[in-house]
Amino acid sequence: MALEARGVTIRFGGVVAVNGLDLDVRQGEIVALIGPNGAGKTTFINCVSGAYVPQSGRVTWKGGDILGLTPNALGQRGVSRTFQNVASLHDLTVLDIVRLGRSLGRGRTERRSLGLFTTRDPLAEELTETLLAPLGLADARHRPIQMLSYGHRKAVDLARAIAAEPELLLLDEPVAGLSSREAHELADVIRGVRERHGCTILMVEHKMDVVNRTCDRIVVMAAGSRIFDGSSDEVQVDPEVRRVYLGEP
Numbered sequence: 001m002a003l004e005a006r007g008v009t010i011r012f013g014g015v016v017a018v019n020g021l022d023l024d025v026r027q028g029e030i031v032a033l034i035g036p037n038g039a040g041k042t043t044f045i046n047c048v049s050g051a052y053v054p055q056s057g058r059v060t061w062k063g064g065d066i067l068g069l070t071p072n073a074l075g076q077r078g079v080s081r082t083f084q085n086v087a088s089l090h091d092l093t094v095l096d097i098v099r100l101g102r103s104l105g106r107g108r109t110e111r112r113s114l115g116l117f118t119t120r121d122p123l124a125e126e127l128t129e130t131l132l133a134p135l136g137l138a139d140a141r142h143r144p145i146q147m148l149s150y151g152h153r154k155a156v157d158l159a160r161a162i163a164a165e166p167e168l169l170l171l172d173e174p175v176a177g178l179s180s181r182e183a184h185e186l187a188d189v190i191r192g193v194r195e196r197h198g199c200t201i202l203m204v205e206h207k208m209d210v211v212n213r214t215c216d217r218i219v220v221m222a223a224g225s226r227i228f229d230g231s232s233d234e235v236q237v238d239p240e241v242r243r244v245y246l247g248e249p
């Protein structure tokens with residue numbers, strides 16, 4: 001198993017946000033993590049990405065323990081994430097941010113020439129062509145991020161995470177707040193990342209059309225625990241899932 005979480009438990013005071021969670025993602029798989037608000041999805045992503053250290057449990061990536069690692073150490077192991085709420089209070093440009101993302105990764109791609117003695121900037125050209133253009137951000141590349149719409153900032157955050165050329169990509173509601181056209185475009189980019197890089201992806205997402213378009217398997221969390229693990233056909237008829245979402249007895 002590429003990503004393996006076992007018995008992950010994290011409490012905040014009296015609240016058990018994640019309660020003995022087991023979750024597996026195979027190499028190259030895209031798994032959706034869904035569940036009602038407050039289910040513990042973001043908290044779990046925060047554990048895997050090193051922001052929180054759970055009180056108990058283990059998380060391994062390709063056999064190595066990753067709990068509590070810094071973003072840099074995770075970057076070196078090929079792990080990258082996006083954020084549910086994107087920051088906007090700085091004046092870095094789109095290209096600056098994507099370059100930062102690239103510098104945090106391991107740099108698996110052969111670098112092109114450094115462009116000495118020319119005014120060309122090969123890295124900027126490569127990032128624009130391979131990342132910003134497919135996300136509709138090529139024309140915005142020199143604009144400060146705080147000038148962009150929410151949807152474009154979400155796309156920049158995704159571009160930053162992908163720029164690291166991760167082997168494991170953790171996405172927290174990547175299309176929240178986007179129009180359905182933008183959401184479908186972003187979903188296609190996410191699938192494209194897996195196809196190009198063979199990347200493994202764990203994605204928190206509410207929009208079921210995006211989940212169905214993007215993911216191979218669905219895990220449902222409720223009140224900190226896993227209540228379902230299976231296909232999108234099965235999830236719709238699962239009695240426990242229907243009870244949690246629809247209040248069926």
Ligand SMILES: Nc1ncnc2c1ncn2[C@@H]1O[C@H](COP(=O)(O)OP(=O)(O)O)[C@@H](O)[C@H]1O
Nearest residue numbers: 012015017035036037038039040041042043044
């Ligand atoms: N830093 C924190 N301090 C206190 N409580 C938190 C913190 N982060 C999350 N929680 C609580 O943990 C539970 C799960 O939250 P969260 O992981 O954000 O859920 P989800 O992402 O599934 O909506 C909620 O009850 C939330 O209030």
Ligand SMILES: [Mg+2]
Nearest residue numbers: 041042043084
């Ligand atoms: Mg959340």
